[in-house]
Amino acid sequence: MTAYMSIGDFSRATHLTVKTLRHYHQIGLLAPADIDPHTGYRRYTTDQLGVAQVVRRFRDLDMPLEEIQAVLATADPTARNARIVAHLDRLQEQLGRTQNAVDQLRDLLTHSGPAESAVELRAVPATSAAAITDVVDAADGAAWMLGALGELYATLTAQQLTPTGPAGGIYSDEVFTDHRGESTIFVPCAGPVRSVGRVRGIDVPAAELAVITHSGSLADVDRTYGTLAAHVTRHALGVPGPIREYYLVSQRDTPDATQWCTEIGWPIFLTGATNTHRATASPAEVN
Numbered sequence: 001m002t003a004y005m006s007i008g009d010f011s012r013a014t015h016l017t018v019k020t021l022r023h024y025h026q027i028g029l030l031a032p033a034d035i036d037p038h039t040g041y042r043r044y045t046t047d048q049l050g051v052a053q054v055v056r057r058f059r060d061l062d063m064p065l066e067e068i069q070a071v072l073a074t075a076d077p078t079a080r081n082a083r084i085v086a087h088l089d090r091l092q093e094q095l096g097r098t099q100n101a102v103d104q105l106r107d108l109l110t111h112s113g114p115a116e117s118a119v120e121l122r123a124v125p126a127t128s129a130a131a132i133t134d135v136v137d138a139a140d141g142a143a144w145m146l147g148a149l150g151e152l153y154a155t156l157t158a159q160q161l162t163p164t165g166p167a168g169g170i171y172s173d174e175v176f177t178d179h180r181g182e183s184t185i186f187v188p189c190a191g192p193v194r195s196v197g198r199v200r201g202i203d204v205p206a207a208e209l210a211v212i213t214h215s216g217s218l219a220d221v222d223r224t225y226g227t228l229a230a231h232v233t234r235h236a237l238g239v240p241g242p243i244r245e246y247y248l249v250s251q252r253d254t255p256d257a258t259q260w261c262t263e264i265g266w267p268i269f270l271t272g273a274t275n276t277h278r279a280t281a282s283p284a285e286v287n
Helices: 007-014 018-026 046-060 065-073 077-110 138-158 173-177 218-235
Strands: 004-006 042-045 120-124 127-137 167-171 180-188 200-204 207-215 243-249 261-269
Touching: 004 007, 007 018, 007 042, 007 046, 018 042, 042 046, 046 065, 065 077, 120 261, 127 138, 138 167, 138 180, 173 180, 180 200, 207 218, 207 243, 218 261
Parallel strands: none
Antiparallel strands: 004 042, 120 207, 127 180, 127 200, 167 180, 167 243, 207 261, 243 261
16 A cells, blocks of 8 residues: 655655655656645655665765756666766866865965975077967867877887987967967977978077976866966066976876976067076987
8 A cells, every 4th residue: 555745744844845746847857646636735655765765875866856866767787877977087187176276275275385486597499390270279288288299209200219308389379368269399300301290390589588397287287387488577577478488207107197297488578688498408308
């Protein structure tokens, strides 16, 4: 014999508010077993308690309502479990990002960023290079750069061209202001580059830069950028132009993020004596 519960009793039993139960009914997630045609009162059965408890646990794990509906509507246990595992994987990834953010915030509160004394002024000469240029979303930047580097080095190998320095990047203002903009990844090389696929030969123009080195993961590179910007604002004449980065050690070289080393160059106008330094390495230092 079916045992019915009022919506109030069902709410108390499941710890789901009456408002929530009404919403779940409206979207078809958890419909009452019976609705009185005269009063409109909703009634639930004791058999629905387990479903409500499952829904509540999923919501405690921030599973979207449409995902919960899909899980409940899936009769195949394997497919149902796959959906649940996929959500748990997303939670695990989010937990990792949260932990990284917590660690960075703690470090920010207890340690100062790079010293402005680490900033170096350079006159960087023009150089020929193999390059790939695209309009890239910031969220896709790391994956795009890694793919571009692989394509560039493969092309140089195929054309028997020798890299003459570390790979670099040139980034338009829109990359930072709009999180989407023109980005160029290049590898300096000796000899002309034949265009293949996305790869083109370019002349990377000479530039005057204020340069700072960022060590480690790029997750907190904004702190190094902040130090560099503050130094330029206080002590140099900044000029319009794209930001440059040079990847002395990158993810392509090692998966150990603590070993990564990136030089960041802010365009300036040199007005006096400067410590000039080419942002390149000898062929023996190049991967």
